[in-house]
Amino acid sequence: MSRVLVWQWGRRGAGPRFALNLAEAIDSLPGLDVVLSLSARAEILAGDKKVPVRMLPMETYGSLPGLLMRLLQAPVLVPHIMRAVRARRPDFAICAMTGPLDLLMAVALRCSGVPYAVVVHDAVMHPGDGFPLQFMLQRLLLWRADVMVVLSRHVAAQLRQQRVLRGREIVMSSHPPFDYFSGGAGAVVLSAGRVAGPVRFLMFGRLLTYKGLDLLAAALAMMPAGLAFECRIVGHGPESAALRALAGLPHVRVENRWVPESEIPALIAWADVMLLPYREASQSGVGAIALSAGRWVVSTNVGGLREQFQDRSRALLCEPTAVAFCARLVELAERQPLLPEVPADPGEGGWSAVAARMVADIEKALVGRAAMAI
Known part of the structure; x- marks a missing residue:
């Protein structure tokens, strides 16, 4: 049984949702166990929502001053994260989407002897996106990563133009449909048909x-x-x-x-x-x-x-x-009536299939890196 640690420490938006869907999919695969680390402040955990995987919540931040404070507390936080990681004994970790505090987890994983992969959603900053240090921190994280995963050939090409690869291969994946509707945590049942009108x-x-x-x-x-x-x-x-x-x-x-x-x-x-x-x-x-x-x-x-x-x-x-x-x-x-269809089984593009390929490719890349290090 292999154990995978999936982490994403954003408070809201697509990051926590992507991490949750990925962790659920990995946990559903035979021979795999998962631990999911989200921010204790993550919106997806608000209220009475139940997360059907083993959790490792982390106290992160609620504002820019809070973020700066957490970074200043790194000498205390890293040993705390190390103890939490070692208690769960993961074979490797996956950063589901990068964020400002990921370098603390990266240091804790390195000190604990746990390799990690990073899912790279964007290789360059879009105009008006994020904060000025975001991509500098991401490049530092990627520089130390064992494996990089991308969701499109477009991002892979952008990464190859940067200096972060250092001879490492890129694991190709894809973006599965977000699971709001097909029975995952917090899923919603869609009504049949649509209301008449424009x-x-x-x-x-x-x-x-x-x-x-x-x-x-x-x-x-x-x-x-x-x-x-x-x-x-x-x-x-x-x-x-x-x-x-x-x-x-x-x-x-x-x-x-x-x-x-x-x-x-x-x-x-x-x-x-x-x-x-x-x-x-x-x-x-x-x-x-x-x-x-x-x-x-x-x-x-x-x-x-x-x-x-x-x-x-x-x-x-x-x-x-x-x-x-x-x-x-x-x-x-002009195509009336324009009826939404009942979502079909995504098959090879669904979360379980994507997670299975991603984990297998990460494990293969880690074995290759270990062999090169001998």
Whole structure:
């Protein structure tokens, strides 16, 4: 029986959800046991939510001053983490998504003789994304990692242009559908069919420049007069000219706010079509949620999005122009009735299959590194 430690110490957003789904999938595989380490402040643990895997919660931080304090406490925290790791005796660890405190875990793992892999979601910083030290800390973490896992060939190519590989191979994986709807922890049952009325478009996530807010505003402004549709732009981001332009369009509602984890399933269930008008992207967790719910996806053909959606029957790709994006929206708005389908078994693209391949490839890479060290 091999034991895997999965950790992700973010408080909210996609990181804890990705870690939970990955840990559940690993734990379901024969011959594997898992320990999941999340922030004790993680939104996904709020209330009475039950996590069906062995847990190792860590007290992290709730603000920037709190983060700085935790970093200053590293001489005390690292021995504490080491004791916790050694008590669980993992064979190797996986960082599910990087964060500011990961170097503390990396040091504790190294001192405990536990190798670790890092799932690299983004190799370079998107405009307006994160905080200035985020990618410097990620590169330090990758420099010390035993294995790197990527979810798209696009990110793999970006990593190869950096100096972090140092001769190590990259483990290729993919982004499974986020498990809000198929029976995992906190899953929601989707209703059959849809409410009659205009097609419902949704753009959801962080409202940042690289997400193509200006492209979407221009595309929606081109929609034919009299075409029935509703569009919601929901997420958190700085006020911008593009958001103001979107808010001024007919049939469009902008909701600039943080969306709690508990509201996401209902928000996705409202939509017929998820909009990804991105100007650049590694891959899309929002798109993964939409696919898991049987919703349509309209995406620009940039970065790793082509890999993620090109073989999906309910995903439409287009060039990153307002004219091309508008044409896809019109195509779907005129396709009535536009019924969401019951999500199919994701098969080789589901969490269990992806986790099995990922663990096997990590173990193979670790054996190779051990052989080279002899």
